[in-house]
Amino acid sequence: MLDTLTDGFKSAIGKIRFHDDEKALKKATTELKKSLLKADVHHKVVKDLIGTVEIETKKNGVGKENFLKALQDKLTEILTIEGAPRGFTFASKPPTVVMMIGLQGSGKTTTTGKLAHFLKEQKKKKVLVIAADLQRLAAVEQLKQVTSGIEVDLFYDEDATPTQVVEDGLFKAEKELYDVVLIDTAGRLAIDDELMEELANVKTAAKPDELFYVADAMTGQDAVRTAQTFKEKIGITGVVLSKFDGDGKGGVALGLTQQVGVPLRFIGHGEKMPDLEQFISDRIVGRLMGAGDVEGLAERAAATIDPKEAKRMTQKIKKGQFNFNDFLAQMEQMKKLGSMKSIMGMIPGMGNMAKQIGDMDLENSDEIKQIKAMVSSMTPKERENPDLLNNMRKRRLATGAGMEVMHVNRVLKQFKNAAKMAKKMSGKGGAKQMQDMMAQMQGGGGMANIPR
Numbered sequence: 107m108l109d110t111l112t113d114g115f116k117s118a119i120g121k122i123r124f125h126d127d128e129k130a131l132k133k134a135t136t137e138l139k140k141s142l143l144k145a146d147v148h149h150k151v152v153k154d155l156i157g158t159v160e161i162e163t164k165k166n167g168v169g170k171e172n173f174l175k176a177l178q179d180k181l182t183e184i185l186t187i188e189g190a191p192r193g194f195t196f197a198s199k200p201p202t203v204v205m206m207i208g209l210q211g212s213g214k215t216t217t218t219g220k221l222a223h224f225l226k227e228q229k230k231k232k233v234l235v236i237a238a239d240l241q242r243l244a245a246v247e248q249l250k251q252v253t254s255g256i257e258v259d260l261f262y263d264e265d266a267t268p269t270q271v272v273e274d275g276l277f278k279a280e281k282e283l284y285d286v287v288l289i290d291t292a293g294r295l296a297i298d299d300e301l302m303e304e305l306a307n308v309k310t311a312a313k314p315d316e317l318f319y320v321a322d323a324m325t326g327q328d329a330v331r332t333a334q335t336f337k338e339k340i341g342i343t344g345v346v347l348s349k350f351d352g353d354g355k356g357g358v359a360l361g362l363t364q365q366v367g368v369p370l371r372f373i374g375h376g377e378k379m380p381d382l383e384q385f386i387s388d389r390i391v392g393r394l395m396g397a398g399d400v401e402g403l404a405e406r407a408a409a410t411i412d413p414k415e416a417k418r419m420t421q422k423i424k425k426g427q428f429n430f431n432d433f434l435a436q437m438e439q440m441k442k443l444g445s446m447k448s449i450m451g452m453i454p455g456m457g458n459m460a461k462q463i464g465d466m467d468l469e470n471s472d473e474i475k476q477i478k479a480m481v482s483s484m485t486p487k488e489r490e491n492p493d494l495l496n497n498m499r500k501r502r503l504a505t506g507a508g509m510e511v512m513h514v515n516r517v518l519k520q521f522k523n524a525a526k527m528a529k530k531m532s533g534k535g536g537a538k539q540m541q542d543m544m545a546q547m548q549g550g551g552g553m554a555n556i557p558r
């Protein structure tokens with residue numbers, strides 16, 4: 107994901123010393139160059155980035171502040187297309203029509219579902235998906251499954267041509283006042299004229315506001331090249347990089363916007379419906395510079411966490427009733443949010459910690475495993491009310507979980523303290539305390555302060 111890139115930036119930033127000279131700058135840019143190339147960023151993009159950062163830093167005086175400023179400006183420039191929309195934008199007159207195109211297997215159908223889910227859940231829009239991939243027999247069936255799982259309407263007609271389906275679907279969308287229409291189209295294994303013609307016809311029928319090219323991130327620079335071809339032949343307004351979870355390096359995301367001349371709009375990072383993130387340049391720059399991305403984290407949380415459940419939890423915490431059942435439920439929610447490292451990287455000032463945490467698997471850490479083993483040896487009543495646990499019951503738990511009684515006591519005490527702390531934090535002034543703590547961490551971390 108973006109972690110490899112973020113790490114590279116962090117270590118380069120760390121190489122600029124406070125007593126600055128050109129040697130320190132050279133060291134930092136060499137470091138940055140190495141890690142960008144290692145992350146598979148295209149060499150031309152790397153050359154341009156390093157060149158500009160060097161020139162700008164020297165022009166304003168070699169030093170950490172000027173280096174960071176130059177780096178931030180250049181990153182913003184290469185991730186932004188002048189006049190292009192920030193995030194998903196809606197047509198002035200609904201429905202907003204989006205056509206999804208790309209090679210076979212690139213992730214069009216999955217991404218169509220993810221986008222529908224995003225628009226429905228986060229933007230509260232009424233979404234209609236049109237199945238215009240009538241090439242593959244199972245295509246409509248796949249789309250039926252995807253859309254029914256997220257409770258989004260699907261329009262299909264297996265006996266019609268792709269253009270007919272689109273025309274009929276759009277008619278329905280206008281009549282029934284849908285906000286957004288997503289059109290899933292057919293792909294081929296390679297670019298061929300027949301497909302291009304079909305897509306051009308569908309485009310004429312759909313008059314889309316947006317044409318998203320879905321590219322498989324795991325194909326590296328090929329993703330960029332095919333996007334260029336689709337841009338020339340059909341015209342595209344944005345790129346979605348799918349399977350970013352499988353691309354350990356992630357450098358393609360950095361160069362793509364400039365290389366294709368069209369902004370990267372979304373990143374898909376998993377097979378499930380919530381696994382889609384908006385690619386918004388200033389947020390990404392913030393994350394790369396170690397300043398976090400609170401907005402993005404909130405969005406990710408909103409996409410995965412059930413608001414009713416979250417409210418119930420908050421109430422329990424406030425009343426000091428947080429018990430072991432709640433703990434297990436919270437662990438499940440956390441798991442959905444993504445790896446601890448990626449979460450930490452999005453919290454301001456926590457960037458450094460993300461590195462220390464590394465790939466720690468919260469779910470499978472020894473502590474969590476032990477707590478889970480312990481909880482599974484508890485009766486339902488004990489889970490609800492840990493105060494019931496007297497010495498005899500503790501001995502039973504210890505045997506059940508294969509632990510010493512001493513250890514059971516320690517875990518129980520830790521759990522009690524954590525619940526107490528959470529209660530305090532959730533009370534009056536709690537938010538303020540949290541902010542102060544964050545501010546201290548940020549100040550201590552010596553991170554770049556990026557204005558929004």
Ligand SMILES: Nc1nc2c(ncn2[C@@H]2O[C@H](COP(=O)(O)OP(=O)(O)O)[C@@H](O)[C@H]2O)c(=O)[nH]1
Pocket residue numbers: 208209210211212213214215216217293348349350351352374375376377381
């Ligand atoms: N890991 C992962 N798999 C994905 C992602 N997007 C799509 N896939 C998988 O890629 C395969 C092809 O996706 P599909 O949407 O059918 O591609 P299409 O032929 O372009 O419509 C499916 O097995 C998907 O589950 C992603 O972001 N991450």
Ligand SMILES: [Mg+2]
Pocket residue numbers: 214215216239245291
């Ligand atoms: Mg498909």
